[in-house]
Amino acid sequence: MIQFLTMADAKKTVLFEKHSALTGKSQIVSFAGWLMPLWFKSQAREHEAVRKTAGLFDCTHMAVLGIRGKTAQDFLNILTTNDVSLLKPGKAQYSYILNFEGDIIDDVIIYCFADDNYMMVANAANEQKVKDWINEISNLKFEISKDSSPHSTKQIEIKDLKNPSLPDARVDIAIQGPVSAECLKNIFGADFGGIKPFTFMQAKTRDFDPAPAPHSCHNSGLACMPIPILKNDKQIPAERIQSKCGVDVIISRTGYTGAKIGFELFVHPSKAVQLWDVILEKGKNLNVIPCGLASRDSLRIEAGLPLYGHELAGEFNISPFQAGYGWAVKLQKPDFIGKKALIKKAVDFKTEVARLEFDGVKGIRPIRQFDGILNKNGVCIGHILSCAGVGDKQIMLSLIEKQYNIVDNSVGVYYLARNQSHIQQGRREKVNIGDSLTADLAGKVIERFEKF
Amino acid sequence: MFPENLYYTKDHEWAEISGNIAAVGITDYAQIALGEITFVELPAVNKQVGVHDILATAESSKAASDIYSPLTGQVTEVNNELSSKPELINQDCYKAGWICKIKISNPADKDKLMTVKEYEKYLGTL
Numbered sequence: 001m002i003q004f005l006t007m008a009d010a011k012k013t014v015l016f017e018k019h020s021a022l023t024g025k026s027q028i029v030s031f032a033g034w035l036m037p038l039w040f041k042s043q044a045r046e047h048e049a050v051r052k053t054a055g056l057f058d059c060t061h062m063a064v065l066g067i068r069g070k071t072a073q074d075f076l077n078i079l080t081t082n083d084v085s086l087l088k089p090g091k092a093q094y095s096y097i098l099n100f101e102g103d104i105i106d107d108v109i110i111y112c113f114a115d116d117n118y119m120m121v122a123n124a125a126n127e128q129k130v131k132d133w134i135n136e137i138s139n140l141k142f143e144i145s146k147d148s149s150p151h152s153t154k155q156i157e158i159k160d161l162k163n164p165s166l167p168d169a170r171v172d173i174a175i176q177g178p179v180s181a182e183c184l185k186n187i188f189g190a191d192f193g194g195i196k197p198f199t200f201m202q203a204k205t206r207d208f209d210p211a212p213a214p215h216s217c218h219n220s221g222l223a224c225m226p227i228p229i230l231k232n233d234k235q236i237p238a239e240r241i242q243s244k245c246g247v248d249v250i251i252s253r254t255g256y257t258g259a260k261i262g263f264e265l266f267v268h269p270s271k272a273v274q275l276w277d278v279i280l281e282k283g284k285n286l287n288v289i290p291c292g293l294a295s296r297d298s299l300r301i302e303a304g305l306p307l308y309g310h311e312l313a314g315e316f317n318i319s320p321f322q323a324g325y326g327w328a329v330k331l332q333k334p335d336f337i338g339k340k341a342l343i344k345k346a347v348d349f350k351t352e353v354a355r356l357e358f359d360g361v362k363g364i365r366p367i368r369q370f371d372g373i374l375n376k377n378g379v380c381i382g383h384i385l386s387c388a389g390v391g392d393k394q395i396m397l398s399l400i401e402k403q404y405n406i407v408d409n410s411v412g413v414y415y416l417a418r419n420q421s422h423i424q425q426g427r428r429e430k431v432n433i434g435d436s437l438t439a440d441l442a443g444k445v446i447e448r449f450e451k452f
Numbered sequence: 453m454f455p456e457n458l459y460y461t462k463d464h465e466w467a468e469i470s471g472n473i474a475a476v477g478i479t480d481y482a483q484i485a486l487g488e489i490t491f492v493e494l495p496a497v498n499k500q501v502g503v504h505d506i507l508a509t510a511e512s513s514k515a516a517s518d519i520y521s522p523l524t525g526q527v528t529e530v531n532n533e534l535s536s537k538p539e540l541i542n543q544d545c546y547k548a549g550w551i552c553k554i555k556i557s558n559p560a561d562k563d564k565l566m567t568v569k570e571y572e573k574y575l576g577t578l
Contacts (some may be wrong), residue, residue: 026485042488043513294487294513363536364512365491389490389513418516421506 010035013060014171014272019182022290031293032125039122039292046295047302047390049451050257054177055291056279059264060162060272062129064170065134067118069156074310076118078336079137081320082330087112092198092254094328096312096320097122097130102341104313104320106130107306109254119161119250119266121172123308133295136157137337150372155267171269174300176255176262179286184251184263186282192251193261200252203342216283247271256296260302260452298388302395304355304449310369310385311353311397318343318385318399322352324448351433354405355450358394358413358443365415365440366394366437372431374396375391380414380435401433407447453572454479455546459522459562460571465507465563466546467522472556474523476507481575483545487512490536492541495552499527503561508551510541520549522565524558 010030012327013019019028019037027038039046049055067076076084082095091112097105106126111119122130138158144307181193188203195201199359218240247267255262267275275292280288306312306323319342320329329342358367371384382400404411417427431437461562464482468475478521493509501507501521508519534540534546541549556562566574 024484026481027487038514039487044488298513362490362538365493366513366516368516418511419506419510419518 002182009033011061013058014159014269015058015060015173015177015276017281018273018276018290019058019448023292027292028299029293032061032123032127034124036061037290037292038294040290043294043298044294044389046289046291048258048300049287049289050177050188050262050295050299052174052178052292053289053293054180054183054259054262054283055257056276056283056287057174057291057296058177058276059174059442060171060269061124061131062172063120063122063124064161064172064266065120065122065130065166066159066161067120067156068116068159070116071155072116075138075156076335079134080108080110081336081338081342082110083330083333084110084112084118087118089114090199090201092200092252094198094325096325096328097133098336098338098342099133100337100341102319102338103317105310107135107308107312111250111252113202119170121264126308131160151300159278162269170250170266171266171272171273172264172266173275173279174255174262174264175255175288176257176259178259178261179283179288180259180262183279183283183286183288184191186286187278188251192253192263195251195253196255200254201248201252202248247275249275256305257299258305258450258452259299267278297386298390298395301386301388301397301407302390302450303452304397304447306353306397309387311399315370316351316383316385316399319349321401322347322349324353341376350401351399352402352405353385353448354382354398354400355446355448356396356398356411356443357446358396360392360394362392364394367396367413367415368418369439371416372435374412374414374437374439375404376410376412378412378437378439380431380433380437381411383431384413394443405445405448407445408448409445411443411445413441414438414442415440454568456568458546458568459565460568460574461520461522461565462574463504465519465522467562468546469556469562472559474496474525474554474556475550476519476522476552476554477545477550478510478519478541479547479571482517483542483549485514486510486517486542487514489538489541492538492551494530494532494534495527497527497530501554503564507554510538514520516519521554523554523556523561525554525556527552528555529553 011034023037023040080095082093105422108122184192252264252267254264367387372380373382375381381404385397387396417429418421464479489510489512491511502524504520506518507521510517531550
């Protein structure tokens with residue numbers, strides 16, 4: 001009855017053994033080439049945990065690249081749409097990598113350590129594509145525009161930071177939700193709640209081992225306190241970081257759940273399992289629970305956050321402007337790859353991403369990607385991009401004609417055929433804007449982004 | 453681990469046969485894999501089905517899964533409770549979560565179904 005996905009070639013993350021111990025075999029699926037848990041207890045419980053307490057996410061499959069060198073900032077400014085020169089040490093920004101036609105290759109977050117040292121996190125599904133693109137670009141000596149001198153990228157070094165043989169390797173583990181700062185305080189002894197969004201600290205903490213062996217760093221039984229390496233935009237001189245022991249952690253106030261307070265932690269892959277364990281141990285009394293892909297998806301949909309392939313690029317080749325992220329495109333930059341094409345896309349779009357709400361989850365057929373969205377007259381005005389059950393509602397992101405994207409506007413949904421029976425009954429397998437249909441369910445447009 | 457008095461299919465349906473009536477549902481293995489079922493589409497009473505025809509559909513956030521008929525016959529009864537309480541399949545897949553009953557027209561189909569031992573062995577290969 002269920003077509004199980006073949007997982008023969010999928011890779012295991014550093015946390016795979018942890019997942020296997022916590023969830024059933026049928027809950028582990030292949031995602032972007034990695035074996036990942038869909039849920040541990042249930043999607044609904046994990047979703048609720050992030051909204052009420054906190055959830056822990058394995059994001060170690062995501063791509064992490066290091067970009068270093070004298071011209072690193074210039075290179076990143078050509079490669080991406082946002083303005084990297086706005087970043088100071090300890091700051092991060094959301095951005096896009098485009099091709100020359102202005103199509104999105106990936107959405108990324110760039111973290112600044114120094115103006116010659118950056119980290120970029122990209123989607124696991126796009127890791128190879130992004131690496132290939134960067135290689136292609138960095139091998140070029142190209143003139144971006146008639147006015148700029150030829151740009152050489154020979155003075156930069158690009159590394160795959162997930163490579164465990166690198167001493168500064170990094171993988172991403174996320175803790176998201178109202179008690180996340182308190183949980184981190186239990187581990188690190190410091191309050192990170194005051195860090196602003198898209199800001200990060202780098203800390204050397206005592207080893208995560210719950211009972212570290214005493215050594216010279218320890219002062220009559222006291223453990224090492226975390227020392228921020230980056231604090232208030234300034235880099236603390238290396239010589240002040242005395243601790244001999246300790247784990248290098250980047251603690252970033254970023255995330256993909258819409259949670260008002262949440263963090264991404266970046267550690268060496270060899271420390272990921274320990275970090276995962278210590279978070280769950282110290283978070284137990286706070287009801288911090290591990291969360292899988294299903295809740296990650298329902299949380300980001302509820303928040304209105306885009307997923308590459310659904311709300312960005314994908315079937316409808318959605319641009320940053322259509323997705324509601326025009327602010328991450330700095331057209332006033334002298335130049336960047338795809339700028340020319342994007343100038344046209346900035347004004348030339350008839351459909352945009354809208355967030356919709358429909359009634360009920362139990363007993364109501366789930367709405368799915370590509371189902372049709374209809375206006376009050378039953379005319380198709382767009383399609384579903386992503387949908388999730390949240391409480392007793394279905395929340396979804398859709399691409400609809402701009403003029404209908406007004407909060408509280410009534411819309412309908414047309415379910416596409418789910419199987420041969422439906423097709424035989426006359427239900428369509430595909431619908432197009434302009435088609436006249438009958439709605440199966442009534443709903444409405446809601447705010448583009450949820451404010452938590 | 454799985455009820456001994458039932459017959460099973462490779463697609464994780466079960467059939468409870470009494471005389472020429474079979475009750476049909478999905479196994480614990482299937483309901484766990486599906487996750488929280490939020491919608492069940494039941495067949496129409498009197499619908500004629502052949503082996504492996506689509507009998508019903510169970511949907512969760514993970515998938516819309518077709519449930520296939522293990523036998524040839526006619527649907528005589530459906531579990532209407534599932535329309536408002538689809539979670540009965542998750543909670544009690546062999547009893548309260550039964551999907552429909554079929555009046556069997558080809559008893560020989562039963563021989564193609566798996567016994568509990570055969571099903572358990574089959575699960576070991578997945």
